[in-house]
Structure formats: C-alpha cells, structure tokens
Amino acid sequence: MPERQTDEIRREVHTFVIRAGHFxxxxxxxxxxxxxxxGIPYDKEKFSEKKLDFEEIxxxxxPVVIEIGFGMGKATAIIAENNPNINYIGIEVHKPGIGKLLGEIRERGLKNLRIIAHDAMEVLSDMIADESVSAFHIFFADPWPKKRHHKRRLVQRPRTDLLTKKLLKGGYIYFVTDWLPYAEFAMDELKLTEGLKNRFDGFAPHQEWRxxxxxxxKGVDANRVISEMMFEKI
Structure with missing residues (x-):
C-alpha cells in the first residue's frame, strides 16, 4: 500500500468515537x-524499524489472532480460553471494556491474551509486521448508519488493504454485524480488496466457536439479521 494512502487511513478519519460509559x-x-x-503500550518510535515480536511477548x-474493537471482551475471553494454542491480541479504546477484559484474563488465568489500548489503524501501521497475523476478528463494529459517517466504517478499503497486508497467506478476516446495510457494504469492499477470497459462497454460516x-x-431480539463473512488471503 502506498505510504500516502496509509497516512490517510491514520490521519483523516477515526473508525470510533470515545463515548462516555459507566466505568x-x-x-x-x-x-x-x-x-x-x-497490556502492550502503543509506541510508534520504538517499533519504527523492528515490529512487535510475538514470540517474545x-x-x-x-499463531496470533488480532481482534479489533472487542467491546466488553466476553467473546474474546471465551475464545482465548477455548483455544490455548492460539495467541490473541485485543485492540480497544473503550476503558470500561478494557478493564472488564483484564479482569477476565486474571479470573480465567489466560496466558494467551494481551491488550493494546489504542487506535487499531495506528497500531497496525506502526507496530505490526507485514504477513505476521493469522486472523483478524471484527465483531459488531459500529455500523455508522448515516451516509455522511460511512467513511468511518472499519471494514472498507483502504483499511481492508492494510489488514490484508498484515495477514499471513491463508490467514483470514472474520467480520460479523447485525446491521444488514453494513454487511452488504462490507461484502462488496472485501470482494474488491486485492489478495482476498471469500471462503464461502456469499455470507458465511455461523461459526460455532464464536x-x-x-x-x-439484543440484535436478535430486535429482529436484526446477523451476517457473517470470512475472507482468506490467497
């Protein structure tokens, strides 16, 4: 990805806003x-040349899986506990959720989960080596339903180009949303992302391990469709 394009991902528009919540x-x-x-501190200068060493961490x-925006971290903790032979890094900016997941790490005695409390796009650009990540999990990211906010959506190019750049060959992006217009939008963006191939014919079946x-x-109770998709780096 051109350096200028990467800088535009970082600078211009965040995929999140830090909302007030009960802490x-x-x-x-x-x-x-x-x-x-x-936690793994965000440090652009430290990792400007040598990126995060997962084996050292x-x-x-x-293999290492990165979850972007884990919310309150319930699914993250359960998945990590059920898969002790996979390492997980959760990236989040919501302090109550970070605190909650840290408590889960302690209570469950998890050795395979770390947290980075920072903007995911900057973390990926500055700290994560190319072709080093086995998977990205993105569960129920903010759908930004208003058209003027669509530019904030996480699953769209060129952000998906950056994710793909960090994936190992055979690695995947697994995205789940309860907002059908976002699902359709994301499906088109992932199809257009060079180097990715849909593992399924259209939307993915529910992955029982999630x-x-x-x-x-809440989405189910509101009669919203849960859409899942999984694209693999080829």
Whole structure:
C-alpha cells in the first residue's frame, strides 16, 4: 500500500468515537493495575524499524489472532480460553471494556491474551509486521448508519488493504454485524480488496466457536439479521 494512502487511513478519519460509559470501580481498578501487566503500550518510535515480536511477548511460536474493537471482551475471553494454542491480541479504546477484559484474563488465568489500548489503524501501521497475523476478528463494529459517517466504517478499503497486508497467506478476516446495510457494504469492499477470497459462497454460516454476546442477543431480539463473512488471503 502506498505510504500516502496509509497516512490517510491514520490521519483523516477515526473508525470510533470515545463515548462516555459507566466505568465501575472494579473495571477502573483492573484497568489501572492490570493494563501494565497484560497490556502492550502503543509506541510508534520504538517499533519504527523492528515490529512487535510475538514470540517474545507470548513465549511461543503459536499463531496470533488480532481482534479489533472487542467491546466488553466476553467473546474474546471465551475464545482465548477455548483455544490455548492460539495467541490473541485485543485492540480497544473503550476503558470500561478494557478493564472488564483484564479482569477476565486474571479470573480465567489466560496466558494467551494481551491488550493494546489504542487506535487499531495506528497500531497496525506502526507496530505490526507485514504477513505476521493469522486472523483478524471484527465483531459488531459500529455500523455508522448515516451516509455522511460511512467513511468511518472499519471494514472498507483502504483499511481492508492494510489488514490484508498484515495477514499471513491463508490467514483470514472474520467480520460479523447485525446491521444488514453494513454487511452488504462490507461484502462488496472485501470482494474488491486485492489478495482476498471469500471462503464461502456469499455470507458465511455461523461459526460455532464464536460465542454469542449480550450485544448480539439484543440484535436478535430486535429482529436484526446477523451476517457473517470470512475472507482468506490467497
């Protein structure tokens, strides 16, 4: 990807806004005490030449999956617990969710999960080596339904080009949304992303290993369609 295009991803439009939310005392305590333990600080200068060393971070050569925007982290913790031979990095800016997931790491004794509390596009551009990630998970990202906000959507080019650049061959992007217009939009953008191929004929079947979250249940209760897609780097 041209350097200018990458800079445009970083500078011009964020895919998120930091919204005010209830930050419980327990979440705040875990955020302050545990982020230095299981967090990876964002540092553009430190990783300007040599990117994150996953083997050094996790102490093994297991594949690495990055989840962008894990919310309150319930699904993240369950998936990591059920797959101890895979390493996970969750990227999030919502402090209550970060605190909640840090508590889950402690309670479940997870050794294969780390957190980066920063903008995902900057993390990927500055800290993650090309062709080093086995998968990206993006579950229920903000659909930005208003047309003037579509530019904020995470799953669209050139952001998907950046994700693809970081994937190993055979790695995949797994995207789930309960907003059908976003699903259709994302499907088109992923199809147009060079180097990706749909693993399925259209939308993917539900992946049984992905646990349902309370947020997802709200979508089901509101009669919204849950759409899943999985594109592989070829």
């Amino acid at each position: 419980t005392n327990a979440e705040k305590k875990d955020y302050e005490e545990l982020l230095p333990v299981w 996790f102490g093994n050569k297991n 646990p349902e979250t309370r947020f997802e249940q």
